[in-house]
Amino acid sequence: MTQKKNKKLAKTTNIELLKYYKDMLLIRRFEEKAGQLYGMGLIGGFCHLYIGQEAVVVGLEACSNEGDKRITSYRDHGHMIACGMDPRGVMAELTGRTDGYSKGKGGSMHMFSKEKNFFGGHGIVAAQVPIGAGLAFSDKYRDNKFVTFTYFGDGAANQGQVYETYNMAMLWELPVIFIIENNQYAMGTSVGRSTKSPSLWMRGSAYGIPGAEVDGMDVLAVKAAGDIAVAHCRSGKGPYILEVKTYRYRGHSMSDPARYRTRDEVQKMRSNRDPIEQIRDMLISGKHSSEADLKNIDMKIKELVNDAAEFSQSSPEPDLSELYQDIYVET
Amino acid sequence: MSINILMPALSPTMDEGTLAKWYVKEGDLVKPGDILAEIETDKATMEFEAVDEGVIEKIFVPEGTAEVKVNQIIASIIVENESVATSNELNVEKEPVGKKLSTDKKVLEITVDTQSNKKNVELKQSTVRDALRDAMAEEMRLDENVFLMGEEVAQYQGAYKISQGLLEEFGSKRVIDTPITEHGFTGIGIGAAFGGLKPIVEFMTFNFAMQAIDQIINSAAKTLYMSGGQMGCPIVFRGPNGAASRVGAQHSxxxxxxxxQIPGLKVVAPYSAGDAKGLLKTAIRDPNPVIFLENEILYNQTFNMPADDEQTIPFGQAKIRKTGDDVTIVSFGIGLKYALEASKELSQLGIEAEVIDLRTLRPLDTKTIITSVMKTNRCVTVEEGFPVCSIGSFISSTLMQEAFDYLDAPVICCTGRDVPMPYAANLEKLALVTTSDVVDAVKSVVYR
Structure with missing residues (x-):
């Protein structure tokens, strides 16, 4: 599947284009701010930024219906914002404050929103894959038409539980879309250094699961491929795999110097393939938006992110009594 | 020459069985591989084949006979060729070899297990196996969201027959055979629980749960906390735990x-049938992840238990199985077998032990233990697990911190030995905690 072909397939409107632009930009600006707060010591621990990968989750969220579920790994800020979680609550969780989505007890890697059907935020590589299939199991059990978007990285794709899950998901025809966000590097190890498989999505064929590779820097391509995957799952045919070729601009986490790749490689991606710039160009060249319109949007997003950042610093740390809360559901 | 045909042992824990049906009669010619009889074990009904070619000489045990001991002579066969000396023949001469531990293992032990002190509680008899099945069936009838998944739970009727009949009643949507893939199906079960269902995940044994330990600890136990209370995981992981018999280190x-040890998990280890049922019902209704530790050797034990189907037993309440003033013996699960046997022996020596059955290990009813020790001033703990960082060592430290002034002797923890479980019968016996270990420990703490 080439980029060009996907673009031909993709049908969109100027309203949709503008929404993708806004959603991706919000994630980008949010992550930049998170990186800044981390540098100031306001965010602790591990913090994995989504910068560069925005088109993946924005494109796929555009394929979802109310009631669908999503679950991902620890590189999760983008997913939370894309599914409509409040940037204030996400940022306050990053700073470990009481108004965070997990009352400050989860942190960057462990955040959840029952309301938005966002099931985490999982810190163990690939653990979310069978759990995602289990969420889909619960929907099939109830005989509704919801699907579960289960995201994982190219690194997780080598974990055994992924294939245990593929096997059962197909066996039981679970409505789960496995999305491999292939950003080329599992921490510091490139895909080429971790497997001889030419493609990750094709591994599903051993279990009879259909799939496709898609250009993850192109939100329209992601949306088009996502629609096919969702239709397949929703019709009761079982799982589907999307391998989304993407790229993260920042290190694996904030503490990663990223010496395993050249500056030039990163710069080329940024200059030639940036998902946000691509849509910006389309909006301008297609005369859907003016420079002034977009500048206005940029400013509003900046305000939203600054507000989240301020909120995340003014929210108090959790009450000390929280130490012993939420270990068990009271009976 | 005539060769005896012996009652075979068809499972690691089988000491006796029912000779359900003979497929041959006296005078029949049989060849190796011919089916001689159908035998019901504690786990399954199995066919028993001929090893030798010959004519059935005599049938000693008629069909329909129950409680036929392993290695008992059930028939004899006339073999023409004398060179066909079989292992059976050798076994007859050295019969006790095959009898292993049967002297100290009673398959049908009737123990009174009244759930409360209330008078006139209507009782019935049940094995632990049936009690567990009944608990699941009753809860599945009550709540559409409860389902059972695991290896061989459906069509095979359970590797240990715990789920017998459930597939017929509830269908394949709710009684689900999984492939052999613990890590995967544990994660799927947890996801289903996050999705609002109430899975019961059976591990064929808890040894295999080690394949899935990450999902149990990191996903099931911790997510409620990590989500600030949003994402509960109402799931039960159940199956046999601990040593069975002669299955070696990886299965024992x-x-x-x-x-x-894990905050976020509840841990249950019942001994009796009534507790197994009442606690499993509670576990299924509990909105938290529950580890339900059964014991293969206890499955076939029969207990008196309340006939009332609605009986549930709250977590965190130990049960005093015998009262006494001289020493407190604390145990759980199969450990109670040794604790209770020891208490009988000790009674004959004039030492009255108070025997506490913990029933749940998390939450742990330390109050009942401490109250008892304040009376007896001595404590011995009994468990099959390894000694280092055991349940007993935690109880011991708790008593030191909370009842130090009441202790007249050090707490002694009777445990399994600090070794991987050996296969050899004599070594296995040596590795397990025994009744005499408990008797000796009690004598030591009462200075007798």
Whole structure:
């Protein structure tokens, strides 16, 4: 599947284009701010930024219906914002404050929103894959038409539980879309250094699961491929795999110097393939938006992110009594 | 020459069985591989084949006979060729070899297990196996969201027959055979629980749960906390835990202390049929992840229990199985067998032990233990698990911190030995905690 072909397939409107632009930009600006707060010591621990990968989750969220579920790994800020979680609550969780989505007890890697059907935020590589299939199991059990978007990285794709899950998901025809966000590097190890498989999505064929590779820097391509995957799952045919070729601009986490790749490689991606710039160009060249319109949007997003950042610093740390809360559901 | 045909042992824990049906009669010619009889074990009904070619000489045990001991002569066969000396023949001469531990293992032990002190509680008899099945069936009838998944739980009727009949009643949507893939199906079960269902995940044994330990600890136990209380995981992980009989190191570990260490999990280890049922019902209704540790050797034990189907037993309440003033013996699960046997022996020596059955390990009813020790001033703990960082060592430290002034002797923890479980019958016996270990420990703490 080439980029060009996907673009031909993709049908969109100027309203949709503008929404993708806004959603991706919000994630980008949010992550930049998170990186800044981390540098100031306001965010602790591990913090994995989504910068560069925005088109993946924005494109796929555009394929979802109310009631669908999503679950991902620890590189999760983008997913939370894309599914409509409040940037204030996400940022306050990053700073470990009481108004965070997990009352400050989860942190960057462990955040959840029952309301938005966002099931985490999982810190163990690939653990979310069978759990995602289990969420889909619960929907099939109830005989509704919801699907579960289960995201994982190219690194997780080598974990055994992924294939245990593929096997059962197909066996039981679970409505789960496995999305491999292939950003080329599992921490510091490139895909080429971790497997001889030419493609990750094709591994599903051993279990009879259909799939496709898609250009993850192109939100329209992601949306088009996502629609096919969702239709397949929703019709009761079982799982589907999307391998989304993407790229993260920042290190694996904030503490990663990223010496395993050249500056030039990163710069080329940024200059030639940036998902946000691509849509910006389309909006301008297609005369859907003016420079002034977009500048206005940029400013509003900046305000939203600054507000989240301020909120995340003014929210108090959790009450000390929280130490012993939420270990068990009271009976 | 005539060769005896012996009652075969068809499972690791089988000491006796029912000779359900003979497929041959006296005078029949049989060849190796011909089916001679159908035998019901504690786990399954199995066909029993001829090893030798010959004519059935005599049938000693008629069909329909129950409680036929392993290695008992059930028939004899006339073999023409004398060179066909079989292992059976050798066995007859050295019969006790095959009898293994049967002297100290009673398959049908009737123990009174009244759930409360209330008078006139209507009782019935049940094995632990049936009690567990009944608990699941009753809860599945009550709540559409409860389902059972695991290896061989459906069509095979359970590797240990715990789920017998459930597939017929509830269908394949709710009684689900999984492939052999513990890590995967544990994760799927947890996801289903996050999705609002109430899975019962059966591990064929808890040894295999080690394949899935990450999902149990990191996903099931911790997510409620990490989500600030949003994402509960109402799931039960159940199956046999601890040593069975002669199955070696990888199939004989007691994981009680492992799971009991984890905040976010509840851990249950019942001894009697009534407790198994009442606690499993509670476990299924509990909105938290529950580790339900059964014991293969206890499955076939029969207990008196309340006939009332609605009886549930709250977590965190130990049960005093015998009162006494001289020493407190604390145990759980199969450990109670040794604790209770020891208490009988000790009674004959004039030492009256108070025997506490913990029933749940997390939450742990330390109050009942401390109250008892304040009366007896001595404590011995009994468990099959390893000694280092055991349940007993936690109880011991708790008593030191909370009842130090009441202790007249050090707490002694009777545990399994600090070795991987050996296969050889004599070594296995040596590795397990025994009744005499408990008797000796009690004598030591009462200075007798």
């Amino acid at each position: 570990q007691d994981y009680s202390a492992w799971f009991a």
